[in-house]
Amino acid sequence: MNEAVSRTRSAIEVHEVASEWDVVVCGAGVAGLTFALQLRQRLPGVSIAVVDRLERPLPRAAFKVGEATTEAGAWYLTEVIGIGDYLEQRHVRKLGLRMYFQGDTPGHSLDARPEIGVSRFLTPYAYSVDRGRLENDLRGLLEERAIHLIEGGNVADFQLAADDGAWHEIRIESKTGMRRLHARWLVDGSGRRALLRRRMGLTQHNPGYGSVWFRVATEIDVEDWVAPESESWHSRAGNGARRYHATCHLVGPGYWVWLIALPGGYTSIGIVSNGKDHPYTSFNTPDKCMGWIERNEPLLAAALQGHELCDFAKMPNYSYVTRQAFSASRWACIGEAAAFPDPLYGTGFEVIALSNSMTVNFIEKDFRGTPCAREIDAANRFFTQYCLGLTDAIQSSYDYFGHPVIATLKVLWDTLAGWLFNAPLLTHALYDDPEMRLRLRAETGRFYFLSRRLRRLMNEWSRAQTQMVRLEYLDFTRLPFFRAARQAGFRKEMDAATLLAHHRDSLALMERFTLVIFLLALADCRPGLLARVPDDLRLNAWAVGLDPGRWEVDGLLARDNPRHDLDDMLRPLLSMIRAPVLDRFLESEVVGG
Numbered sequence: 001m002n003e004a005v006s007r008t009r010s011a012i013e014v015h016e017v018a019s020e021w022d023v024v025v026c027g028a029g030v031a032g033l034t035f036a037l038q039l040r041q042r043l044p045g046v047s048i049a050v051v052d053r054l055e056r057p058l059p060r061a062a063f064k065v066g067e068a069t070t071e072a073g074a075w076y077l078t079e080v081i082g083i084g085d086y087l088e089q090r091h092v093r094k095l096g097l098r099m100y101f102q103g104d105t106p107g108h109s110l111d112a113r114p115e116i117g118v119s120r121f122l123t124p125y126a127y128s129v130d131r132g133r134l135e136n137d138l139r140g141l142l143e144e145r146a147i148h149l150i151e152g153g154n155v156a157d158f159q160l161a162a163d164d165g166a167w168h169e170i171r172i173e174s175k176t177g178m179r180r181l182h183a184r185w186l187v188d189g190s191g192r193r194a195l196l197r198r199r200m201g202l203t204q205h206n207p208g209y210g211s212v213w214f215r216v217a218t219e220i221d222v223e224d225w226v227a228p229e230s231e232s233w234h235s236r237a238g239n240g241a242r243r244y245h246a247t248c249h250l251v252g253p254g255y256w257v258w259l260i261a262l263p264g265g266y267t268s269i270g271i272v273s274n275g276k277d278h279p280y281t282s283f284n285t286p287d288k289c290m291g292w293i294e295r296n297e298p299l300l301a302a303a304l305q306g307h308e309l310c311d312f313a314k315m316p317n318y319s320y321v322t323r324q325a326f327s328a329s330r331w332a333c334i335g336e337a338a339a340f341p342d343p344l345y346g347t348g349f350e351v352i353a354l355s356n357s358m359t360v361n362f363i364e365k366d367f368r369g370t371p372c373a374r375e376i377d378a379a380n381r382f383f384t385q386y387c388l389g390l391t392d393a394i395q396s397s398y399d400y401f402g403h404p405v406i407a408t409l410k411v412l413w414d415t416l417a418g419w420l421f422n423a424p425l426l427t428h429a430l431y432d433d434p435e436m437r438l439r440l441r442a443e444t445g446r447f448y449f450l451s452r453r454l455r456r457l458m459n460e461w462s463r464a465q466t467q468m469v470r471l472e473y474l475d476f477t478r479l480p481f482f483r484a485a486r487q488a489g490f491r492k493e494m495d496a497a498t499l500l501a502h503h504r505d506s507l508a509l510m511e512r513f514t515l516v517i518f519l520l521a522l523a524d525c526r527p528g529l530l531a532r533v534p535d536d537l538r539l540n541a542w543a544v545g546l547d548p549g550r551w552e553v554d555g556l557l558a559r560d561n562p563r564h565d566l567d568d569m570l571r572p573l574l575s576m577i578r579a580p581v582l583d584r585f586l587e588s589e590v591v592g593g
């Protein structure tokens, strides 16, 4: 530890009685707890106090929402926080995301609904977690690592330091009375209470999206909803893999319902809606919620018969992003105190990982005496843009939920983009390397325009779709490019040149995938136009669209477009998505160039 840090330490020892801390974290939710552990690893000599109004034991299962991690979220818990073995032993390994799209009539038997998912566990693993168990156990870890935990302490007020030499003051009320803590750094991990963000009016609201959820003390297993005689349906899930271990989503226009297997035989269930087709007020009480499930997901209603709800919670307008998460005046917001984009893919732990890691870096720099005010400005722009981008990308998917093939391709697109572009931000600490981010943006800045174009194409397709292109079951594990992207996005220790090459290759992959989607869209609603698509697939992915009147002016078919070989994507996809008119493109042996 350098001189600046040891100076702070001795100050703490002198002022221990007055409760002065290098860092005070308000809130011991999963963000505050993992943040404290990460900071302790990085700066063993720094004094840390974590305050939460809740005392142990925290309730099992029916506690907080946010029970399914993504691969990147799990990577953070495993590789950074170091609790991989613990997750394996005490929580549930997740069999990916699984979706059942609504047919024309609610109540369709499950085996008649288009289904997507994975049939085996792929590395890196993701997990379904019992939040009560996780937070209980993380609190125990804090104590083992000499982090001071104040339970049953409500942060009633705080005063930010007036200048650089001063300390923040935090007023805490508990059963035993009131006490004041003084801190060089104030880290807000208070979740939606958002002590700092609210005080400073930093919230950018994204209204409309709402959710309710509850837990039942039984396994709700979708496999029980399909008769055993439907053998092909039962066996296609994979080699002994149980659908119960997937995060199952029952999807219909503008909504999805999650089913998450929790340890100990509990199931978490929640309804999420974009507020358009299914207003929040149509399911925001236990009675209305059960009525809604009866009308829209009767198979689930039947499975819930006779089971008491352990709890019921609700949240209208759940989505928001802060305008500022970090300050050179030595405060920061982490986890939900900073942002919550959307629950669809379970990116909550990713936001936690990013905000925690960035805050740890700034605190380290501060204690090492490295000025970083300008860096913090840039970091705020990066973090808010990241969260806003994530929100926009995820929530645009809701518009396609009534169209199984389009929604499937959008989920696949988002998943690939998440692994290829977002995961390296975390795994290679690119959040702390603005220069490298600039170099990468020079390589992949065009991805933004590609995704806008894709959205436009999907919007056109969803208006014109005929359902001639259909799917019954799409097993992502049978797509070699899906498996390869997962490995590529989580590759370890890429140096600058490898990272640049990875981003270049990833953009090329997304470009080819856009063309695959374009061909499927044509096959579905403009099959006659496929005749105009050249065999060597000299197409411009940034110009795809269903209006042939624009093809020439947009350069879709320009002669100097590169050739594309889509065989490695189209072939496995067409073995699961029915679009026979596209077989022609499988026969061509085209060399990429």
Ligand SMILES: Cc1cc2nc3c(=O)[nH]c(=O)nc-3n(C[C@H](O)[C@H](O)[C@H](O)COP(=O)(O)OP(=O)(O)OC[C@H]3O[C@@H](n4cnc5c(N)ncnc54)[C@H](O)[C@@H]3O)c2cc1C
Pocket (backbone or CB within 6 Å): 026, 027, 028, 029, 030, 031, 032, 051, 052, 053, 054, 064, 065, 066, 067, 068, 069, 070, 073, 153, 154, 155, 156, 189, 190, 191, 192, 193, 211, 212, 270, 315, 318, 334, 335, 336, 337, 340, 343, 345, 346, 347, 348, 349, 350, 352
């Ligand atoms: C509908 C929905 C579904 C979601 N699904 C997922 C998912 O599948 N996967 C995923 O990764 N994320 C999901 N999330 C997000 C997930 O819930 C959050 O990322 C996560 O809970 C945030 O953790 P946190 O520690 O920031 O906040 P919290 O867990 O809320 O912790 C905040 C802590 O601060 C304490 N606190 C608050 N105010 C005070 C005070 N004044 N004094 C003292 N203590 C205080 C509280 O007691 C609490 O323990 C979902 C969110 C929603 C809304």
